[in-house]
Amino acid sequence: MPLERLFRFFSSLRLTVALLILAMVLVFIGTLGQVTMGLYRAQHEFFRSFFVYWGPPGASWRIPVFPGGYLLGSLMLINLVAAHWRYFRPDWRKSGIVLIHAGLVLLLIGQFATDLLSVESTLHLREGEAKNYSEMDRHVELAITEATDPARERVVAIPHRVLQRQGEVVVPDLPFRVRILRFHPNAMIAQRTERSTTPPPATRGVGPQIELKPLPHVTEMNKRDVPAAVIELLGAEGSLGTWVVSEYISQPQTVSVGNRTFHLTMRLQRIHVPWTIRLLDFRHDRYPGTDIPKNFSSRILLTDPRNGTEREILIYMNNPLRYGGYTYYQASYDPDDQGTVLQVVRNPSWLTPYVACTLVSVGLLLQFSIHLFRFSKRLSR
Incomplete structure (x- = not known):
């Protein structure tokens, strides 16, 4: 049956190995492409596309020459679900395997959602300025x-x-x-x-x-x-x-x-957002006797007229501000130490990697515990 052969193809281990090899090759050529294209263009050409295209210099046409990140990721997701459906048999002793596969599926879906939904921007403020x-x-x-x-x-x-x-x-x-x-x-x-x-x-x-x-x-x-x-x-x-x-x-x-x-x-x-951020003070601390940055931080005033919020917050490295679905990171500063640059990220699916990694970790621990229990039971006999 054609459908059965197609199902066996998408659930085969050979397809898994081939996709992993193609993914490694894509990462390699995409890394080399950053030298001439730059980081952002290389991301879109190689990883945020279904195909990698090539065309002669100056030509108005291009042809697909290699699978892109979206295509490889989609095929990996299909292969993982099909293989699980083909080989899995209901058994409590394989509950850890189920959690591991669920975590991997969620990780792939979360990455797609991040690429499609996340938005990055910057907020540049001078001391006393509000935006x-x-x-x-x-x-x-x-x-x-x-x-x-x-x-x-x-x-x-x-x-x-x-x-x-x-x-x-x-x-x-x-x-x-x-x-x-x-x-x-x-x-x-x-x-x-x-x-x-x-x-x-x-x-x-x-x-x-x-x-x-x-x-x-x-x-x-x-x-x-x-x-x-x-x-x-x-x-x-x-x-x-x-x-x-x-x-x-x-x-x-x-x-x-x-x-x-x-x-x-x-x-x-x-x-635009319905709240205002004002830079009250920017601090740039250096190691004594050097110009090496030790720490830089921004003390801001967050004002949200919707709920009457008005509070001071300190943003520094590894301590961002999360508010209203946006995350504000301390990214850079002005040369005269009178202004700050905050990276602003809106990613509705930011929790999916944490949930996926938790599922995989719990699945591995559960599966190992089940095998350890069975082994100890046989050993005691």
Whole structure:
């Protein structure tokens, strides 16, 4: 029967060995790929994908050449469940094996959930500064801020993934549509000179005075891409012009439509929360007579108007703040020791590895105890 042969294939020990070998090869080539691609791109190319693709330099096509981390993980999960279903027979003496397999299944599922659901960002604070948002290091957003009423600021943010599609975005409360004409994952902005031969990238704002130069992806760990986009605003009567938006353009670009005024800004994508964190004091302790860091910590004030929370908390290495589903780690600091950088992680499945490891440990201990008891009983006879 075809289904029976397929079931035996997915539950075979040979498939288990083959998947483990392929996983070791993937880890090896993925580690080498970090040298040229950088850590974050290598993670997505090798481990957070179903296939590893290859294509000639400069070509617009790529072909799958090796299974990726998602595919190998899915096959391992299927193989584990199928093998357990095929070989397991109900017996209390194998209860430890059941717990071990359940822990491994939960570990694989938890890793998938972590990759799909977890979000990392950073919170940079100077002493005395307060924020209710963190910023994603490698994603940007186009912020359209209405500045008609100085007492009330309204912001519409178009996230990174929408900008990449290079389509048209319609926001009901805006008097214009936003069309993304071009999106560059990494680009440099330079001032136009008399020697400039390329036409201006845009007609409004700073567009006529600058040059837009696309750059290759950055692979260094301490650097990142700076995306840029060319957008067109479409009003009720047609085009309002084109603009270049980039983090290199520090001042907001103004757009007036009727009696309403808007500012265009490209910035790091923000994750807003309903509470506020204020940095009260940052400490950077060093070993006496050296510049070697001994400890650095942040004393913050957490204010949550939803439940009236207002308390001081000390965040330092290996002692993060967990609040509202977010975890704040002490990550870095400013060179003048007057500011801190907190890594913010939201991972709904953060408990699954602990539960999985507990199940595996209990299963091993239980299975060992059962065999030890049976052996001692036979020995006494």
